[in-house]
Amino acid sequence: MNTSKIKHPLDQKKVVVIGGGVIGASWAALFLANDMRVVINDPQPGIESKVRVYVMRAMLALQALGHGVNAALERLSFEPDLAKAVADADFVQENGPERADFKSALWATIEQAAPARCLFFSSSSGIPASNQATQMQSPGRLVIGHPFNPPHLLPLVEVVPNPQTSRALIEASLDFYRALGKCPLEIRKEIDGFVANRLQSAIFRECVYLVSQGVITAADLDSVVTHSLGIRWATNGPFLSFHLGGGDGGFPHFVDHLAPGMETRWREQLESTVHFDEATKKLLVEQIENGYGDRSIAQLAEARDEREIAIINSGRKTAQ
Amino acid sequence: MNTSKIKHPLDQKKVVVIGGGVIGASWAALFLANDMRVVINDPQPGIESKVRVYVMRAMLALQALGHGVNAALERLSFEPDLAKAVADADFVQENGPERADFKSALWATIEQAAPARCLFFSSSSGIPASNQATQMQSPGRLVIGHPFNPPHLLPLVEVVPNPQTSRALIEASLDFYRALGKCPLEIRKEIDGFVANRLQSAIFRECVYLVSQGVITAADLDSVVTHSLGIRWATNGPFLSFHLGGGDGGFPHFVDHLAPGMETRWREQLESTVHFDEATKKLLVEQIENGYGDRSIAQLAEARDEREIAIINSGRKTAQ
Incomplete structure (x- = not known):
């Protein structure tokens, strides 16, 4: 010691x-x-x-x-x-x-x-x-x-x-x-699910919708996320991302020019029907078996931990 | 050469x-x-x-x-x-x-x-x-x-x-x-916003809701994401994350035991009112100014690029 x-x-x-x-x-x-x-x-x-x-x-x-x-x-x-x-x-x-x-x-x-x-x-x-x-x-x-x-x-x-x-x-x-x-x-107010789980729930509804509509497979959707939004959100959260997505005008530009289109999409997304009914559950379980069934839960969890540690450590080496 | x-x-x-x-x-x-x-x-x-x-x-x-x-x-x-x-x-x-x-x-x-x-x-x-x-x-x-x-x-x-x-x-x-x-x-079907932007839009509605309700500040919400979901989703997408979140039972366990609670939350989230009205826009712009106004867009973008490169490179060194 x-x-x-x-x-x-x-x-x-x-x-x-x-x-x-x-x-x-x-x-x-x-x-x-x-x-x-x-x-x-x-x-x-x-x-x-x-x-x-x-x-x-x-x-x-x-x-x-x-x-x-x-x-x-x-x-x-x-x-x-x-x-x-x-x-x-x-x-x-x-x-x-x-x-x-x-x-x-x-x-x-x-x-x-x-x-x-x-x-x-x-x-x-x-x-x-x-x-x-x-x-x-x-x-x-x-x-x-x-x-x-x-x-x-x-x-x-x-x-x-x-x-x-x-x-x-x-x-x-x-x-x-x-x-x-x-x-x-x-967290400044008591609310069901606090923040992270509410965000996860909101995005997952759209994930289930897209797979159930045949727009993309579950494993491909996972890859979409890990190769785009995941990297973005491990770096900057949603608000800062749109602050930078607004170009030189920053978030005020985003809110004036891009937010109205997003609100239109919200309306469409809210009208979609998404349930964990038997057919949807079966489809999701099958697709996850197809995508990941070649590895055990323990193997997948070990790979996840290794990757998460690498991301966390890479953050320490980056000047923030 | x-x-x-x-x-x-x-x-x-x-x-x-x-x-x-x-x-x-x-x-x-x-x-x-x-x-x-x-x-x-x-x-x-x-x-x-x-x-x-x-x-x-x-x-x-x-x-x-x-x-x-x-x-x-x-x-x-x-x-x-x-x-x-x-x-x-x-x-x-x-x-x-x-x-x-x-x-x-x-x-x-x-x-x-x-x-x-x-x-x-x-x-x-x-x-x-x-x-x-x-x-x-x-x-x-x-x-x-x-x-x-x-x-x-x-x-x-x-x-x-x-x-x-x-x-x-x-x-x-x-x-x-x-x-x-x-x-x-x-992407197997033409759909407005394709996949990544639809997912981004779905999560951002909940982000705006939580900030407009005073549950958390915009900058703190960003930190929630970068320190949890972002790392998770840069590693594994939402489906694989819940496959592992179900423990030894994997996604079938998730869908039988945890999905019903999530569907209940979806109903509550769908009933919430979220608009980019003037008061909400003002609140968000103010909070982003408070959180990030000390740095220019160019400085923030440079820090983002550096961090994203580090994450991408750390992935290459990790056995997947």
């Missing part, structure tokens, strides 16, 4: 990860790679070995992203009793079942048992903080920290406070995820 | 680029970097120096992408007379004004003057080939080759034949763009 190394701001801080499934285990790996002590709280039998296997694999990715992972697994432990687990925690990252009643009872227990300094985050992609905090004394303490899968790899964390959360706590939440090397973004 | 170099399949082939604006000049640079002879046909005064300036700048990007650009500019010439320009052409790439009447007359002239071997491509993003070919003897000869801006950089070319185009000509069109190092994808 290099003792001259500057201490990580989260060094030896204790984070309790509730739920040792894929999301929880991925968070655990990220926390460990940031020098934290990690306690997994999950009553499921055999959880220890499952989490350890996932964490060891994720460590390879984290190393490829430049994290030091020395002695990381020595800081990982398991505590099935929730109150004991959070008794001296600095942070809680919850990844339990997506049921409001379950989460409400959970947070009431956590609030009782955890120290006042402890920050509370839920990874939920669907249940807003205000619906989870109904049994808490101080509901404002609970904040959504919604990662993008897999959490140890993709930088985004959607930070969604509830209306009672203080500005100071929002800033502390953003600071926590920044200290982990993530890119936390504040 | 290294005489031992294997000759490019397009070496010394003649391509006529109609229209020397940004799209035409970008195509010209790509063609030159692939050892072709390029003739620009554009009656606009001063077009020569404009195109040369653009091409020289684009050559730096093409070099960064691994293209040899030796003596490229010596193969660039200008011919304002359309019939003369196409007389011995192997390929035509048209980038004229987006007006069906203009293009119809243009293609009638080109068909008369060009050799029978010549392939005809239009860069149009909006006017299907069948609407441009109304005055041609053999309308099936005209195919859309729609690039993604900037054409010399982003790999996608949407190849959109018209119903009269032969299978052999579709394959020859795909081969041409592949020989240029592009990723051509066949």
Whole structure:
């Protein structure tokens, strides 16, 4: 161990990860790679070995992203009793079942048992903080920290406070995820699906429409995206892209000259009929089998992780 | 010049680029970097120096992408007379004004003057080939080759034949763009906006909705995308992403368990009201000024090109 190394701001801080499934285990790996002590709280039998296997694999990715992972697994432990687990925690990252009643009872227990300094985050992609905090004394303490899968790899964390959360706590939440090397973004209103999943849903409707109409195959549509919009959006988001798409006139030019045509297209797109009916489901499943059936899910996932790491690393080398 | 170099399949082939604006000049640079002879046909005064300036700048990007650009500019010439320009052409790439009447007359002239071997491509993003070919003897000869801006950089070319185009000509069109190092994808039905622009339009409606509702700022939404969906979609398209998002069950699991929730969200999203009205336009322009106003369009475009090149190059180093 290099003792001259500057201490990580989260060094030896204790984070309790509730739920040792894929999301929880991925968070655990990220926390460990940031020098934290990690306690997994999950009553499921055999959880220890499952989490350890996932964490060891994720460590390879984290190393490829430049994290030091020395002695990381020595800081990982398991505590099935929730109150004991959070008794001296600095942070809680919850990844339990997506049921409001379950989460409400959970947070009431956590609030009782955890120290006042402890920050509370839920990874939920669907249940807003205000619906989870109904049994808490101080509901404002609970904040959504919604990662993008897999959490140890993709930088985004959607930070969604509830209306009672203080500005100071929002800033502390953003600071926590920044200290982990993530890119936390504040969502200013509770809304179903937050931002990233709503965008994904909106584009996917058009994807299903185009394939169901026979305009393009599913695998070719994937290639359209990876060779155009994906590269563009890994570089600049939609607004900045149209700011530059407007030429010297920038976004004001776009909005005056190109937006009206887009609004006409919106009307047409809204009128289209798209459903996951049996025929559509069958068509999509067949096309995906045709396009990707020669490789296993594990092989495809490994190729994805490798490529995503390369893109993230290439960004670090580029002057932004 | 290294005489031992294997000759490019397009070496010394003649391509006529109609229209020397940004799209035409970008195509010209790509063609030159692939050892072709390029003739620009554009009656606009001063077009020569404009195109040369653009091409020289684009050559730096093409070099960064691994293209040899030796003596490229010596193969660039200008011919304002359309019939003369196409007389011995192997390929035509048209980038004229987006007006069906203009293009119809243009293609009638080109068909008369060009050799029978010549392939005809239009860069149009909006006017299907069948609407441009109304005055041609053999309308099936005209195919859309729609690039993604900037054409010399982003790999996608949407190849959109018209119903009269032969299978052999579709394959020859795909081969041409592949020989240029592009990723051509066949669009199987003529449809307004083809594929990439329809997807972009669908997602942008939700972007405008979220910002207009105060859920997130425009610049933060851009960051959400670049740090999550952009990286994902530069790696895998939407269908493959959900194939992997379904875990071991793959896309069939997604379609049975997650798609119903997405369809519910579609209904909610379709009911939302989004217009480019004056208040929305003002809000968006202000937010983009706040987010990006500290840099010029040119600075932002240069940063974009640099980042896109890094992403494309990182893909070449990754085993796919």
